[in-house]
Amino acid sequence: MRNRYRIEIYDDIKENDVTLYSDQGVDKDLLNEYVFSNVTKFSSTVHAYVFDTQKKKKTTAMFLPMETVQKIKLMVTPGAVLN
Numbered sequence: 001m002r003n004r005y006r007i008e009i010y011d012d013i014k015e016n017d018v019t020l021y022s023d024q025g026v027d028k029d030l031l032n033e034y035v036f037s038n039v040t041k042f043s044s045t046v047h048a049y050v051f052d053t054q055k056k057k058k059t060t061a062m063f064l065p066m067e068t069v070q071k072i073k074l075m076v077t078p079g080a081v082l083n
Contacts, residue, residue, distance in 0.1 A: 005059070009035055009048040011069075016042050026050045031060050039064070039072050 003021040010017040018038050026034075035048045046069055049061040 004052065004054055006051045006053060007031065007034055007048070008051065009038055009042075009046065011042040011044045011046050013043065026060060028060055028062070031062055035062060035064065036072070039069060040076055042069055044069070 002023060005022040005024070005026050007020040007022065007026060008017070009020075018041065020034060031048055031050060035046060039046065045066045046064040047061075048063075050059045051057070052059050
């Protein structure tokens, strides 16, 4: 089934929400990768879950407190500017 799994990553600010779709199952490790690759877009507590559109239920979820998000953002170095 196409786009069977919907990955929602969000915080308190609605404009920061990220929605991804997957044809294959998303386990905890893959959800961690998705969240940490997008963590710089968020400024408060981050919630993430995977929703199975066929079974109509959440399969995996994760939560990052605001303190953790701020620490990660401080450790991330900005990328180099390419001309």
